[in-house]
Amino acid sequence: MTTETQAKTNEGVAKATGVLALGNVISRVFGLVREIVLSNLFGASAAVSAFKVAILVPKTIYDLLIAGHVNGAIIPVLSEVVTKNGRTELWRLVSILLSMTTAIMAGLVLILQLGAPLIVQIFSGGLDAYTQALAVDLLRLTSPALIFMGMFSVLSGTLYALRVFTWPAFATAVFNATVVLVALVFTPAPQFTLQLSDGYRLTWQIARPDTGITVMAIGWLVGSVAYVLLQLPGLRGSRLRLTLIWRHPGLRRIGLLYIPVMFSLVMDTLIIRPFSYNLASQTGESSIAYMDLATTLIQFPQGLVATAISIAILPTLARQAALITNLNDENSTAFRDTLGLGLRLTITLILPAAVGLYVLATPIIALLFEHGAFLATDTTSTTLVLRLYLFGLPFAALDLLLIYAFYARQDTLTPALVGLFSLVVYMLVALVLVSRYGLLSLMIADSVKHITHAAISGYLLHRRLGGFGDQRLMKTSIKTGVAVIAMGGVAFGLLQLAQQTIGIQGVVREGIAVIGIGGISGIVFIVLVIVLRVDEWHWFFSLLKRKIKIK
Numbered sequence: 001m002t003t004e005t006q007a008k009t010n011e012g013v014a015k016a017t018g019v020l021a022l023g024n025v026i027s028r029v030f031g032l033v034r035e036i037v038l039s040n041l042f043g044a045s046a047a048v049s050a051f052k053v054a055i056l057v058p059k060t061i062y063d064l065l066i067a068g069h070v071n072g073a074i075i076p077v078l079s080e081v082v083t084k085n086g087r088t089e090l091w092r093l094v095s096i097l098l099s100m101t102t103a104i105m106a107g108l109v110l111i112l113q114l115g116a117p118l119i120v121q122i123f124s125g126g127l128d129a130y131t132q133a134l135a136v137d138l139l140r141l142t143s144p145a146l147i148f149m150g151m152f153s154v155l156s157g158t159l160y161a162l163r164v165f166t167w168p169a170f171a172t173a174v175f176n177a178t179v180v181l182v183a184l185v186f187t188p189a190p191q192f193t194l195q196l197s198d199g200y201r202l203t204w205q206i207a208r209p210d211t212g213i214t215v216m217a218i219g220w221l222v223g224s225v226a227y228v229l230l231q232l233p234g235l236r237g238s239r240l241r242l243t244l245i246w247r248h249p250g251l252r253r254i255g256l257l258y259i260p261v262m263f264s265l266v267m268d269t270l271i272i273r274p275f276s277y278n279l280a281s282q283t284g285e286s287s288i289a290y291m292d293l294a295t296t297l298i299q300f301p302q303g304l305v306a307t308a309i310s311i312a313i314l315p316t317l318a319r320q321a322a323l324i325t326n327l328n329d330e331n332s333t334a335f336r337d338t339l340g341l342g343l344r345l346t347i348t349l350i351l352p353a354a355v356g357l358y359v360l361a362t363p364i365i366a367l368l369f370e371h372g373a374f375l376a377t378d379t380t381s382t383t384l385v386l387r388l389y390l391f392g393l394p395f396a397a398l399d400l401l402l403i404y405a406f407y408a409r410q411d412t413l414t415p416a417l418v419g420l421f422s423l424v425v426y427m428l429v430a431l432v433l434v435s436r437y438g439l440l441s442l443m444i445a446d447s448v449k450h451i452t453h454a455a456i457s458g459y460l461l462h463r464r465l466g467g468f469g470d471q472r473l474m475k476t477s478i479k480t481g482v483a484v485i486a487m488g489g490v491a492f493g494l495l496q497l498a499q500q501t502i503g504i505q506g507v508v509r510e511g512i513a514v515i516g517i518g519g520i521s522g523i524v525f526i527v528l529v530i531v532l533r534v535d536e537w538h539w540f541f542s543l544l545k546r547k548i549k550i551k
Contacts, residue, residue, distance in 0.1 A: 023169030054138035079318030182219030340471030392447030
């Protein structure tokens with residue numbers, strides 16, 4: 001592959017990363033709005049509990065049976081098919097996938113419709129009879145969404161394989177926005193009634209009927225339809241059709257690739273999550289809340305950086321891997337160069353994000369959560385939990401790219417086995433340290449798990465690729481590290497100065513501290529990476545400059 005061709009590949013990866021990162025941000029904003037609308041309309045009522053059960057069931061099925069197919073199996077195989085056999089064969093395989101997925105999901109929906117009372121009992125046996133009955137009705141409304149969620153997975157995987165990123169990137173944002181819109185437009189108005197209290201005083205009783213939560217369930221279903229419809233513009237010119245002939249060599253490869261992914265998902269869902277929550281619950285009644293809040297904050301830079309870059313780079317890696325004949329050909333070199341670009345971009349973005357979040361953890365958590373019953377002591381505890389999680393964040397981000405590199409080579413077994421070993425390490429470290437460090441043992445164990453997984457994955461991939469080539473990973477890490485240390489020092493100094501002079505208590509001051517200090521330290525980082533000539537930032541700025549000139 002020529003230098004010019006690789007440059008175009010790099011530019012495409014950068015553009016896709018930007019689109020996916022933007023879609024991630026908008027999706028999270030609308031997700032937050034969705035939760036705000038739900039709480040404002042229905043508070044913390046039993047109806048909300050019923051609704052949560054009604055969406056948890058299909059979402060769990062989707063995560064276990066469908067979601068893992070996309071990145072681990074569908075994108076790599078479809079990328080290979082379109083590269084080697086062209087689009088006609090691609091549409092044939094996608095038609096089979098779409099038909100089979102729709103049929104399977106329809107069968108599951110029928111089971112959920114018939115078995116709704118039993119399923120609700122399993123998921124929410126502690127709810128009263130009325131709330132369980134409401135959950136059953138809601139589940140029968142939300143379960144058909146599985147059909148459209150399955151269709152979306154196949155169609156979005158197809159678009160990613162074709163390196164069309166815009167429509168899938170904004171799908172979740174459209175889903176959340178649709179739920180919000182349906183809720184605001186169609187939820188019935190609250191009922192106002194006069195009640196006699198204390199034997200002599202008339203008071204207004206404001207309530208929204210529990211049946212109003214039905215609108216949220218309908219919004220969930222409509223949102224899943226919007227999921228699918230948004231993908232159609234990207235598939236113009238495709239030749240898709242429903243078929244009952246489910247024979248294709250690519251289908252078998254997808255199934256074989258997904259078995260290890262499915263094993264990893266089951267391990268995480270049925271063993272690791274219960275283990276973590278059980279151990280956390282033994283360390284204090286607020287421990288799970290602290291852990292969940294810190295995890296929510298960690299997922300933001302992980303989604304913006306690691307997930308965006310990994311998904312953007314996967315289709316290109318899969319196409320390059322499909323053409324490799326030996327470790328010394330130009331396609332193998334291109335694979336290493338593309339992976340190297342992803343790793344360097346991740347290093348230059350995740351390190352400042354992790355250090356900035358570490359230094360400003362207290363004002364960020366106070367700004368977002370320290371209201372009402374969430375006290376300053378809760379902020380202190382959540383800050384400590386978050387900071388321990390952050391030690392593993394850079395390794396988790398790099399590890400995701402390494403996992404996707406294995407996926408691109410149609411190897412899902414190796415990441416699954418490495419994942420199994422790292423989970424054993426996680427459990428052992430947590431159990432050994434829990435008596436001394438309590439809840440914090442889980443955060444320490446999580447960071448050790450990510451370090452272990454990234455180190456083993458990097459070693460194995462390095463061997464199989466015959467080395468990573470001249471990717472300048474160490475050079476980029478050192479230069480970025482110097483800039484990040486200076487940025488962190490400036491942020492820490494400004495935070496101390498603000499606390500000693502004006503204080504940072506209160507929403508306004510916390511907001512000013514986060515935005516002001518974060519902005520100044522961010523400028524310091526950008527100036528330093530320019531002075532230190534961190535190539536990835538120079539490349540990014542030159543790319544941005546060219547785009548502006550073109551416009």
